[in-house]
Amino acid sequence: MSSRLALFPVAIFGSIMGWSGLTLSFHASHEFLGLSAIFYQTLLVITLVFFGLMVLTYSLKIIKHFEAVKNEFNHPIALHFFPTISISLLLLSVLLKSDVPQIAEVLWLIGAAAQLMLTVVIINNWIHHDRWEIVHATPAWFIPVVGNIVAPLGAAQFGYMELGWFFFSIGITFWLVLKAIVLYRLIFHPFLQPQLIPTLFIFIAPPAMGFLSYMALNDYYLDNFAHVLYYAGLFITILLFAQGKRFLKVPFAISWWAYTFPLAAITNASFMMYDVTAKVEFGYLSAALIALLSGLIFHLTLKTLIVIKNKQLCVPPKA
Template identity: 40%
Template sequence: MEKQAIEETVLKNKLQYFPISFFASVMGISGLAVAFERYEQVFKLSGRIGLILLIAVYLACILVAITYSFKIIRYFPAVVSEINHPLKANFFPAFSISLLLLSTGTINYQEKLAFGLWVIGTVVHFILTIVIISRWITQKYQILQVNPAWFIPVVGNIIIPIAGIKFVNIEICWFFFSIGLFFWVILFALIFYRVVFHDPLPKQLFSTLFIFIAPPSVAFMAYVKMAGHMDSFARILLYIAWFFVILLLSLPGYFFKLDFVVTWWAYTFPLCAVTIASITAFDLLKVPLFGGIAIGLLILTTLVVVTVFSKTIYALFHNQICVPE
């Protein structure tokens, strides 16, 4: 009876343990929607998979935002605890990145809505960037607290120019691109040092290693948008992203043995980003190999998103997530 009472209490308070990292799911599905939109444009297909996924993303974003808003109202101390957590705090900018990705996906359908999402996403993300970098400077962190999720707050600025080039002066886009690129280099050195020379990441964070793929992929897309062509620097960014895909896919035993956690969504957006980058590269250069890579990555990414989504639904209904750690 006591065990049953505890389980009922946990279920009743599930909202209290709803993690901010759930916005990573919105990022992943948004990335897949944009990937299919881009694929359908470049390969001249008449399908509407991208649009269907975009609608699903809006529903997912609204659902996650409303749920987390209720958590703020009812369990504000739990939200403060997440904000002050050295890992969880880095997932708050996933909300602003989700808005930026929605803007990117919406721009071909409703430009005014896309602009509004872009403005809100940009302002919120820049504020979070300042807040989190200030915290890094003023607070003391241990090297074992560093992990790939630290990319999200600052390197996320690279996403801003992708849709922003349509709305504002290009110099504003270069400003955000420069911030993201600069901190990508710094944080990559720091995180790689932590991964190689210190204790392994906790198993709950193994999936965040896939975040290594995202910065060069997104930087490639933003750069070619602003430069208007694919030059040597763009190639370097793309090939770095491909290298990390090869590296991480060469370690299947490192990932397949893991139990599901919400951070599995870290697999999704980076793979979406490198898929979109590959489709863009094929569109610019028309190299058949690039087209084959793009199609292969789109299939892989779709399978990963579907798998993680299915496991998330299963875990929700079997009381495996949104519970005390």
């Protein structure tokens, strides 16, 4: 058990991002489509329980196997999944805002501080290095950036507007730079390892989350820039769905959770478009996406529980 604990992957926190995104989607469906609040409330409880279990497990890993945590932080792929912890805190703060606003605000402050620290550390790591190669650049590199785009959702609700614009600016500008780098790597260099192919869906998250955060900071006014962000995310979604057969051939791995949060982001962005435009086509699109997202997350949860039961979760990371 001790050796397996040492291999508990930080990437598993990506599942919390997926569950949080699904919970936000059901909250939106409650507000805009009239779905019962019991679905949203149940999902919130499940998300909190899963997050608590993962925090407890990873905390034990830090205490008992700190060297393993350091090795994971120095791994060229695993490094970029550490911000999934801070992003999870930011998402949970938004989910808890209406029920326990004081606790939610504390969670947001902790998540925002951790996100800023991880962004600085990881970008410094990129710049001052002697080991990075172009083949190490994968869509997972967006994760530290996406966290900054998530932060403004809570900043707008808790009254930290300037901090919200600060994080939004970091996320949007570095997203554009990283997008060019990762696309160059995908087009002109060997393709991703099979277990990393699901991370292509992360391309959806920056523009979709950027749309949601920009709307929150801009008093929910749908201007031209908001249109650009939403339709950029929608086009990437269509582009990836057109490659569906390729994704279905990928063997199951924890990286499959990379499908979920980006899909939740475009789902919530579509709900937002439905709310501000009152166009029925966005309502149909939102309903279809949330149905797909729900089926995907429950399928991945079942597959992950089977992997845990068969003791196949904690395995050495691949270089």
